[in-house]
Amino acid sequence: MEGIIVTITEKLAGILSSEVIAFLISMVPVLELRGGMIAAKLMEIPLLKAMWICALGNLVPVPFILLFITPIFTWLKKTKLFRPLVEKLEKRAMDKADQVERYEFWGLMFFVGIPLPMTGAWTGSLIAAMLNMRFRKAFPAVLCGICLADLIMSIVSYGLLGLLLG
Secondary structure (H helix, E strand, O other), rough: OOOHHHHHHHHHHHEHHHHHHHHHHOOOOOOHHHHHHHHHHHOOOOOOHHHHHHHHHHOOHHHHHHHHHHHHHHHHHHHHHHHHHHHHHEEEEEHHOHHHHHEEEEEEHHHOOOOOOOOOOHHHHHHHHOOOHHHHHHHHHHHHHHHHHHHHHHHHHHHHHHHHOO
């Protein structure tokens, strides 16, 4: 993942500010907050500023996913072109839905908050939407998960990675 982040930051440097780059990376599926915090460290954004930027960037897509992904997927499944992709995304999300379904708020919060591959706000929000979790319950859980991931990635990026990179 670091290679992708380095490439993105190098390509966008000079075009966009470091803060905007970290914000945008935090919005991207798969990279999300994990990638944003690594980019922020590489671009030497101060820790507290980076935490806010990356958390907000990661949060931007969440309400749209929670509120609109189900009808969008329903519509896309009617097309020959997108049906296989949507079914694959739904299957991948539902394969990870056990802990979210079982523990609801806490399961969703920890699913989003533990920064491992194929977890995070995008997948967590998709799972919540597919499980028909109410927005009032899902959004705060995802928000708390983003804060947890932000804290963990701050320690990893600015602590451990900071020691390695100097």
